[in-house]
Amino acid sequence: MRNLLLIIAREYLVRVRTRAFLLFTILMPLFVGGEVVLPSKLMTRAPSERRVVVVAADPVLGNAVRAELTASHFSGEEIGAEPAESGNPPPPQFEVSLQGAPSEALRQQLTAALRQGSLDGVVWIDPNAVATRKVTYYSRSVSDFVATSLVSRALRMALGQRQLTEHGFSPDQVKTLFTPVSVDAVRVDKQGSSPSNGLGALLLPFVLLFAIYMTVLIYGIYVMRSVIEEKSSRVLEVLLGSVSPMQLMAGKIIGVGGVGLTQIVIWSASGALLGSGGYAMAHRLLGSTIQDAHIAPAVLILFPVFFVLGYATYATLYAAIGAMVNSDEEAAQFQFPVTLPLLFCMLLATSVIGDPNTPLAFWLSMFPLTSPIIMFVRVSVSMPPTWQIALSIAISVASLYGLVWISSRIYRVGILMYGKRPNLAEILKWLHYA
């Protein structure tokens, strides 16, 4: 036990103290934070005003478009509730003037004004626009999505109102018809029902899934490297006079895992600090849907369980690979089959998140190498029956035990094999060995 702790401590300290770890751990949140916070700060600082000319032969239509453009963002109907505290930049203000009688000369004149910058946009409504539902918007930048979408919406509303009025609806009726409908997604499970919005529910499993995936991949490979290093520097021969191969392997996996955990804790803490900025950004991107994406307590409890199971499973496999090879280059070939189920999980995660109760999702959450990850995804989307969770954990634990048994044997023999790379027959032979 003393020796196990010493090994864990060494593996942990030797990594945490490196400059690379410090840089990566500290710079990553700064980088991500910068990416999230800076643009949102920049965008909030830039409330803009756009001078737009609406050209329409039909003055009623032209007026309707102008009314929509100048009024829509105050009522904020479709972009969502636009709560004042959300930190969103105000949508661009439109200063709209009307021009009747479209002609080629007018078009020339207006585009010239656009080029000079005295105008920001021209909405050109052809006389037959009501029928074709096609309108041209001239501007200097076609990538000004916010302005373009606002113009498009104003036109849609104006054209729709226009047509409905023609069919005899009163303006009030028209207004009622265009009021947006909000959908409250309510998740129902055994414990009752909890309000949860579609997108929020999707985003959370993705973030956590990615956390598991990255950690397993990066730190699993650290474990492998560490084995190769000890092997090639022959420290191993000295260590084996004091510790058993099993202790050595366990110490490595736990020590390196601790480094990964430290990193995640630091990142989560800084994530919480940057949260307001990130939240504002996510809010703008996704609208109000993310607002009540809350984490169920069961997910919070199960995340560490599946995280540890997933990491330990793959780290054990990587340790065995490290024991079989002599260099990082050689390891690359063995690494792929181990990384494959992991990639497989990532690829299938989307479909599992979309529908967590298909037979495919069920069997993936029971298959030893994919179960910790896929079962966690299922848990975070919709709570599967308790027996399934229990069975999945049991399978993971049992397969982890088996993997540790196999790997420690490969480790026991493989770490002292130098030079020749083993073939499958030899690896099988090792399992009977020592």
Add this chain to the structure above:
Amino acid sequence: MDFMLELDCVTKAYDEFVAVDHLSLQIPEGEIFGLLGPNGAGKTSSIRMMIGITVPDSGSVRLFGRPLTRPLLDGVGYLPEERGLYKRMKILENLVFLARLKGIGKQEATRRALQWLERLELGAWAHAKVEELSKGMQQKVQFIAAVLHEPGFMILDEPFSGLDPGSSLQLKNVLLELKKQGKTILFSTHRMDTVERLCDSICLVNQGRSVLRGGLREIKSSYGRSRVQLEYEGELPLLDDPSLVAGYNDFGNYVELCLAPGADPQQLLACAMQRAKIRRFEMVEPSLEEIFLETVESTKAVPSHA
């Protein structure tokens, strides 16, 4: 008599290649024991089994009179053939880590490590990384790692390789001092001058088998009676007389010859004096190197890779 270590009919094969073949040896307490042999004779393979890195296919290893188990190894110091240190860790950290694995407290380990580094003239390097050291310096650090927990029995695989003559001498003196303290030391080498100066007993292995073993003095004297060094002027055709001379080496200034079994040195001298002018006639003990070469040559079996 108590043995620190006993190998009994130990055999180890890697695939088809038999690295150690029914090797038996006993290492008495308090001795310096030399494990000799040409390259690839199975020295390192034997040593790895002595400290439980590999397990013999057959035969048994007994340490301190008991079957080998890992806890017993806390009383053993081991220096591997190649450097076994964490390259990117500092010297002192390496030493303290390895000593703590043997159950020494952190402070005590640090104190001893600094003392040893000072003694082997590495004091200034305590906080350097291992990879910054020369090969010889690393070897000295590795040696400190083997003795830091003050084991009663040390197994050193090629401890002198990579050392300059000064460091070599330093290490020899340290080994002799450890012996005076009552420690037992086994080391492998193919440097015969070191063996002659340090060892009480030796075991010569070739092709995995023990071909010569016992006390150094007995071995040398058993070979000693049949060697003659002869300095002369003129021709000596009697060198080719198989009834007197089994073989000879011409060193230019003199000839060293090996008497034929049963031949009388007096008769040889008488014959030689009749044919040539003899300037020197001396019965000599063979050097260990000759014994080594001769024994290895005479025990060469049919090459196993044929």
